[in-house]
Amino acid sequence: MPAQAGRWGRFSEHQARQLQRQVQAKEERIVELEMENAVLHLRLAQCRGMTGEAGSAAAGLCPRCLEQDPPRRSTPPAAPQLHRRVQKLKQDIKALRASSLAAFRACWEHLQDGLSAVEAAVQGAQLCHQALLAWQSKVGQLERSLQEADARYQLEKQKRRVLHNRLVELKGNIRVHCRIRPLLPFDKEFGDPASQDSSVPAGVVHAIDDETVLVKCAQPAHPLINKTYNFERVYGPEESQQVVFGDVCPLLTSLIDGYNVCIMAYGQTGCGKSYTMLGPHSKEERIPPWGPHSDLGIMPRAAAELFRLIAENPSRRLQVDLSIVEVYNNNIFDLLAKARGMAASGCRREALTTKDARREVPLLTREPVHSAEDFVALAARSLRLRAELATLVHARSSRSHLIITATLTRGPAAGGSPADQQAERPPLEGRPASGSRGGASCGRAPAGSPGAQQPKEQVHAKLQLVDLAGSECAGVSGVTGSALRETSFINRSLAALADVLGALSERRGHIPYRNSQLTHFLQDVLGGDAKLLVMLCVSPCRKHVAETLRCLGFGARARQVQRGQASGGSPAPRKPR
Structure with a gap:
């Protein structure tokens, strides 16, 4: 107006x-x-x-003159x-x-x-x-x-973090889930009666309910096997990838809150570990090579959920760096360095323990990723370099343990009130927690400099996705020569992993982490304060019942490990003055 x-x-x-x-x-x-x-x-x-x-x-003229010559009237024209x-x-x-x-x-x-x-x-x-x-x-x-509502929101958000992580800890900082894969067409190649004779019950491993698995097997000249195992969650053969990830998703919320998280797949060769972690492998050379979205495994789904959670709160300014290694024949190989064309000797790494009991991996390459697509694409390029071999048990048997580590680091503060900075401060700041171990030696490496380090880096939390190589019996897999040597290293490293969990469950004074490069590399996860989820993958075939029982026994020992509360996140919320 x-x-x-x-x-x-x-x-x-x-x-x-x-x-x-x-x-x-x-x-x-x-x-x-x-x-x-x-x-x-x-x-x-x-x-x-x-x-x-x-x-x-x-008028002055005489009349006579006027009569003779009268005057003319001159009017100006x-x-x-x-x-x-x-x-x-x-x-x-x-x-x-x-x-x-x-x-x-x-x-x-x-x-x-x-x-x-x-x-x-x-x-x-x-x-x-x-x-x-x-x-x-x-x-x-x-x-x-709005300021009052924001203050209440910040307080409720801190309470939510505390309650959420208490709920996760009540379920156990080490949780064991069991997934039974369905019977597949290639199971018939091994002459398994459960897959050939319709009169025999399909499979010997059954999900009784969401927490109980039953192994029931009767073989000629063998004692009757009838054992039950209880885990935090049991997935039947019909359970989808989405259902499995639904129980993993809360751990990613804890990751954003500052807690270290590890998801590990354990089981026999051909029991579905890589399918669970990565999804179905496609023969086409494309990215991502894991089939349709409905079959995506934990790794691509976790990448999408991670960046979704980061985008929900941009004030955290979290950055994600990725490192990918494989433990092959008891050696650690940097797959990101290998993808750059470095020779095998140039990408070999070694886990070291410093004087202050911190685990470090010098010269480990870390690549920054800015989206779930970058995360999956980088993993796909590296996984094509993973050691694989066709055996009688599996056409694409992994011969190495794969470890994908996503390190969340905190960027420079973007301003905000002191209360917000206190609520969003790095949870690992000022203490040698397991989440910060290896942070100094695993600095982000720019292109062409795999060993470069970033000074003054603030590690927020770490996510480790572990796809272990499958245990196998040499007589069943039919491997010989160098493949037999690979099998020996795989079984020994898995036995070392079982020994570590056994020592932790018995609370021994000495934990044999250094018996294997695998357990040494995962020392922070196994004996540290990370939230660990072990996904047992078992086959329902009668022929593999021995390996199935060994896998379930490993899971039962893992459940007995008791650790302190996982560290991370902000302090407990204080009442406003």
């Missing part, structure tokens, strides 16, 4: 000035015409004087024209005066209308100003309400 009133005022002033200029021009024209009229009157008087003199001279011009000028002056009066009246009327509009605009501006003051007062009230 004030702007409209201003426009009306400017319009009225402009029109008034224009009309004033027109009136001034008319008045100047009137003055010119009056001067011209005066000049014409003067000429008319001169002409009349000349006419009078001529008449006087004629220009007098009628001047008379007509004078009359015309008078008419023009009259018309000019009339038009000037009309223009003046119109200007006055416009001026009155403009003044009325200005008065109305001023009144409207006053009303708008009053309304603006009322809205400003209301905005101030809303801002104060």
Whole structure:
């Protein structure tokens, strides 16, 4: 309204000035015409004087002379024209005066209308100003309400973090899930009665309920096997990938809250570990190579959920760096360095323990990723370099333990209130927690410099996805030569892993982490304070019942390990003053 009133005022002033200029021009024209009229009157008087003199001279002559030569009346020929011009000028002056009066009246009327509009605009501006003051007062009230609501939200968010992680810890910082894969067509190749004879129950491993698995097997010349095992969650053969990830998803919330998380797949060769962790492998050279979205495994789903959670709260300014290694023949190989074309000797790494009992892996390459697509694409390129071999048990048997580590680091603060900075401070700051172990030696490596380090890096949390190589019996898999040597290393490293869990469950004074590069590399996960989820993958085939029982026994020992509470997150929320 004030702007409209201003426009009306400017319009009225402009029109008034224009009309004033027109009136001034008319008045100047009137003055010119009056001067011209005066000049014409003067000429008319001169002409009349000349006419009078001529008449006087004629009157002085004698009558006889007048009779003989009468005087001629000499009328100036220009007098009628001047008379007509004078009359015309008078008419023009009259018309000019009339038009000037009309223009003046119109200007006055416009001026009155403009003044009325200005008065109305001023009144409207006053009303708008009053309304603006009322809205400003209301905005101030809303801002104060928003600040109060934000303070309550921050408090409730901290309470939610505490309650969520207490719930996760009540389920156990080491949780064991069991997944039974379905019978597949290639199981018939091993002559398994459960897959060939319809009279024999399909499989020897059954999910009794969501927490109980039953192994029931009767073989000729063998004792009857009828054992049950209890785990935090048991998935039957019909359970989908989405259902499995649904129980993993809460751990990613804890990861964002600052808790280290590890998800490990354990089991025999061909029991579905890689399918569970990565999804079905496609023969096509494409990215990602894991089939349709419905079959995606834990790794691509976790990447999508991780970046979704990061995007929900951009004030955290979390950055994700990825490192991918494989433990092959008891050696650690950096697959990201290998993907850059480095020789095998150039990408070999070794887990070391420092004087302050921190585990470090010098020169380990870490690549920054900015989206789930980058995460999956980088993993896909590296996984094509993973050692694999076709055996009688599995056409694509993994010959190495795969460990994908996503390190969340905190970028520079983006401002905010001190309360927000306190609520979002790095949880691992100022203490040598397991989440910070290896952080100094595993600095982010830019392109062309795999060993470069980032000083003053603040590690927020770590996510480790572990796809272990499958244990196998050499007689069943039919491997020989170098493949038999690979099998020996795989079984020994898995036995070392079982020994570590056994020592932890028995609370021995010495934990044999260094018996294998696998257990040494995973020392922070196994004996540290990370939230560990072990996904047991078992085959339902009767032929593999021995390996199935060994796998379930491993899971039972893992459940007995008791550790302290996982560290991470902000301190418990304090009541506002």
